[in-house]
Amino acid sequence: MDRPNYITPAGYAALRAEYDVLLAGERPKLVETIAWAAGNGDRSENGDYIYGRKRLREIDRRLGWLSKRMKAAKVIDxxxxxxxxxxxxxxxxxxxxxxxxxxxxxxxxxxxxxxxxxxxxxxxxxxxxxxxxxxxxxxxxxxxxxxxxxxxxxxxxxxxxxxxxxx
Missing domain, CATH: 3.10.50.30 (Transcription elongation factor, GreA/GreB, C-terminal domain)
Structure with a gap:
């Protein structure tokens, strides 16, 4: 990143809150649902499994992006x-x-x-x-x-x- 990622304290807190909700809240529930769906047999036509895996990839991508933005952040009040x-x-x-x-x-x-x-x-x-x-x-x-x-x-x-x- 060639420019600093300036951010206000509230902006940083919002990034952190979203990260925490995804990592500690939504992701574990989704992993549990995927495990349950995988145990139901045929995965090729299992909507819970297919949607769950797709959503899990989206969450992991978002977590990676949020992590990079927070690491590069320069909080300025x-x-x-x-x-x-x-x-x-x-x-x-x-x-x-x-x-x-x-x-x-x-x-x-x-x-x-x-x-x-x-x-x-x-x-x-x-x-x-x-x-x-x-x-x-x-x-x-x-x-x-x-x-x-x-x-x-x-x-x-x-x-x-x-x-x-x-x-």
């Missing part, structure tokens, strides 16, 4: 960002385009991005264009729909507990 006057990892920023459409975005790790919730990945084109910008700065970004300019209206960083996963 946006609440301790020193330069709060500029847009860096974890910043919540309000931008406006030439058509006076405002958007509020939060720059998060690529694994926790959700554009519909206003969270964009650190390596997304818009996030890369906004990095280091201050209030009043205008940044140009090339998007699939063409070049657009955005002006930064506000920058805020969350309190620590916003990104900490709850128990």
């Amino acid at each position: 946006p609440a301790v960002q020193e330069d709060r006057a500029r847009i860096w990892f974890g910043a919540q920023t309000t931008i406006v385009d030439a058509d006076d459409r405002e958007r509020t975005l939060t720059l998060v790790g690529d694994d926790e991005a959700d554009a519909s919730a206003g969270r964009i990945g650190w390596n997304a084109p818009l996030a890369r264009a906004l990095r280091g910008a201050g209030v009043g700065d205008v940044r140009r970004v090339t998007l699939p729909a063409g070049d657009r300019e955005y002006e930064v209206l506000a920058i805020a960083y969350p309190a620590t507990d916003r990104f900490v996963a709850s128990d």
Whole structure:
């Protein structure tokens, strides 16, 4: 991996939680079902066995991916960002385009991005264009729909507990 996998504490906790659920919860139950189905005789027409083996491969692939992402993760708490006057990892920023459409975005790790919730990945084109910008700065970004300019209206960083996963 050529770039660090930046992630918030909550994003890392979500990856870890999914890993734990798959490894300690879903996988053992599935292995038990496969063993039961295998004991029923002919495996070639046994739906429980065939589906179980397919699902087990999917879970193992996902566990491998999650494991790699967690090993490469560099957890950064946006609440301790020193330069709060500029847009860096974890910043919540309000931008406006030439058509006076405002958007509020939060720059998060690529694994926790959700554009519909206003969270964009650190390596997304818009996030890369906004990095280091201050209030009043205008940044140009090339998007699939063409070049657009955005002006930064506000920058805020969350309190620590916003990104900490709850128990």
